[in-house]
Amino acid sequence: MQGIADTALLVAFVSSNDRYHDWAVSLVEDQTEPLLTCESVLSETAFHLRSSGNPHLADLCLIRMSELYPHHKVITTDCEDFSAYWRNKRDFIPLVCPRRRIEAWRASAEGLIAA
Numbered sequence: 001m002q003g004i005a006d007t008a009l010l011v012a013f014v015s016s017n018d019r020y021h022d023w024a025v026s027l028v029e030d031q032t033e034p035l036l037t038c039e040s041v042l043s044e045t046a047f048h049l050r051s052s053g054n055p056h057l058a059d060l061c062l063i064r065m066s067e068l069y070p071h072h073k074v075i076t077t078d079c080e081d082f083s084a085y086w087r088n089k090r091d092f093i094p095l096v097c098p099r100r101r102i103e104a105w106r107a108s109a110e111g112l113i114a115a
Contacts, residue, residue, distance in 0.1 A: 005035040010045040014060065059085065066093050 012024035028035070046057040059081060062074055067087045072094075076082055079097035087093050 001031065002033055003031070003035050005037040005041065007041050007044040007048065009035075010037070010041065010057075011048045014045075014049055014057075063087055063093065 008020075009024055009027075012018040012020040013028055015021060018024070042057055042061075049057060062076075062082075063085050066072065066074055070087075073096045074082055074093055075096040077098055079095055082093055082095050082097075085093055
């Protein structure tokens with residue numbers, strides 16, 4: 001199906017506590033072609049998700065780009081957030097982060113310093 005995604009679909013897809021989450025996930029997983037949308041919809045979606053504890057929309061976009069371009073690394077200073085994300089539901093996302101940030105994250109992950 002060719003489709004244009006609205007904010008409500010994107011919020012339902014990302015937010016597991018949305019009453020239409022399962023429907024949205026099923027619909028998106030069955031897509032054979034990319035859904036179209038616009039920057040205004042992405043901005044509005046980010047606004048609705050900003051305080052829900054979900055990944056930021058920009059992070060979700062980068063996760064998807066990492067799936068589409070598997071040989072590219074995500075370059076970020078936010079290695080803590082990205083180390084918790086997975087691409088293709090099971091694969092580590094290769095990152096390039098400042099060395100100090102990686103060392104601090106590894107130490108906290110190993111319980112050597114408080115998170």
